[in-house]
Amino acid sequence: MDNNGQQRPADNSKEWKLIEKALLSAQAEQRTARRWGIFFKLLTFTYLIVVLALLRVPGGADRHASxxxxxxxxxxxxxPIAADQEASADAIVGALREAFDNPDVLGVILRINSPGGSPVQSGYVYxxxxxxxxxxxxxxxxxxIVDLGASGAYxxxxxxxxxxxxxxxLVGSIGVIGSGFGFTGAMxxxxxxxRxxxxxxxxxxLDPFSPQKEDEKAFWESVLKVTHNQFIDQVKAGRGDRLADDPKLFSGLVWTGEQALEYGLIDGLGSSSYVARxxxxxxxxxxxxxxxDPFQRLIERFGASFGQGVASFFSQQTVMLR
Known part of the structure; x- marks a missing residue:
């Protein structure tokens, strides 16, 4: 203020700068809000399009109607062959039944690439x-067998x-394994x-934090032996006299395709296309x-991916490989 009570130009300039700064900040916030609105609208639109597209994909029993x-x-x-894996008995058995129900199916080719897994799940499929x-x-x-057909896969x-x-x-591994750890020394x-x-x-x-007892060890080994004998019996029933008379076949070893052919574990060398042709x-x-189900799979994947993406975006964490 001067002696007459009027505002100096410098003070007036500061007030206008503050007002201008506030207006620019408000505009920036509005632009950011609009961008986020557009982003989420596009995200929702894309999601709905994908859902509708997947719903048009036939599933279940009519997948091969065309x-x-x-x-x-x-x-x-x-x-792995297990109840909660891609190669579960339910999944394989369902596919087998669908194929056998189709009169146009000339034959079924099981294309195997698995290290094995549950003897129960494998037995169900067998x-x-x-x-x-x-x-x-x-x-x-x-x-x-592609790369690997071992244990339960065989x-x-x-x-x-x-x-x-x-x-x-790699073919074979006709054996049973049960493993664990003992932490008593570390404790x-x-x-x-x-306690x-x-x-x-x-x-x-089999508690890993308790000393191992010889009688329990012997009992567990007997359980594994019974399971192994069941495995051997099923292989012999399936392969018959094609198997070589060699105890090494049931020792848990694996062989190349060429070696497996010599031992009678396989009938020939060839691919799925070769067998079909x-x-x-x-x-x-x-x-x-x-x-x-494509819809359920999309929901699960979208939910997980979106959650991870949002968390990563806002926390700006480094992407880790695991």
């Missing part, structure tokens, strides 16, 4: 193959009429006291592998 003409049915057995073959003996089942393959593999495939070293309360003499059986007389292959 397939015309005779063809070979491919069923993938990929990864038994179902035998049952379906008895109902429709005109539909042969071939197993084709258990399943043994139910097929014939088994094929590449010369470098003593660090002064950790184990375990049970009712039943062997309720803490040379044994089934067709070039047409149709994949019958079970596919999860």
């Amino acid at each position: 397939v015309s003409g005779e063809h070979a049915a491919i069923i993938e057995v990929n990864g 038994d179902e193959i035998k049952r379906l073959k008895a109902e429709r003996p005109d539909v042969p089942v071939y197993a084709v 258990y399943i393959a043994a139910a097929a009429d014939e088994i094929y593999a590449d010369k470098a495939s 003593e070293k660090f002064g950790v006291e184990r 375990l309360y049970t009712s039943g003499e062997h309720k803490a059986f 040379e044994l089934l007389g067709t070039e047409e292959l149709e994949n019958y592998t079970f596919q999860p």
Whole structure:
């Protein structure tokens, strides 16, 4: 202010700068809000388009309704064989039943790339193959081992009429394993006291924090031996006199495709296309592998991916490989 009570130009300039700064800040906030609004609208629109597209994809029993003409049915057995995995008994058995129900299927090819897994799940599939073959003996089942067909995966393959593999495939591992850890020494070293309360003499059986008991060790080994013998019996029933008379076959070792052929573990060297063309007389292959419901799969993947993406964006964490 000057002596007459009027505002100096400098003070007036400061006030206008503050007003201008506030207006620019408000405009910036509005632009940011509009951008986020557009982003989420586009995200929602894309999501709905994908959902609608997937809903048009046929699933379940009518997935192959549009397939015309005779063809070979491919069923993938990929990864660990377990109830909660892609290669579960439910998934494989469902695909097998769908293939056997189709009169245009000339034969079924199990394309195997698995280290094995649950003997129970493998046994379910083995038994179902035998049952379906008895109902429709005109539909042969071939197993084709890609990179690996070991343990429970070979258990399943043994139910097929014939088994094929590449010369470098790994085949076999006819054995059973049960493993664990013992931490009693480490607990003593660090002064950790184990407090375990049970009712039943062997309720803490195989507890890794308790000393191993010889009688329980012997019992567990007997359980593994019984399971191993069941495995051997099923392989012998499936392969018959094609197997070489060599105890090493059931020792848990694995062989290349060439070696497996010598031991009678497989019937020949060839791929899925070879089997379809040379044994089934067709070039047409149709994949019958079970596919999860696309809508449910999308929801699960979208929910997980979106949650991770938002968290990553706002926290600006580094992406980690694991």
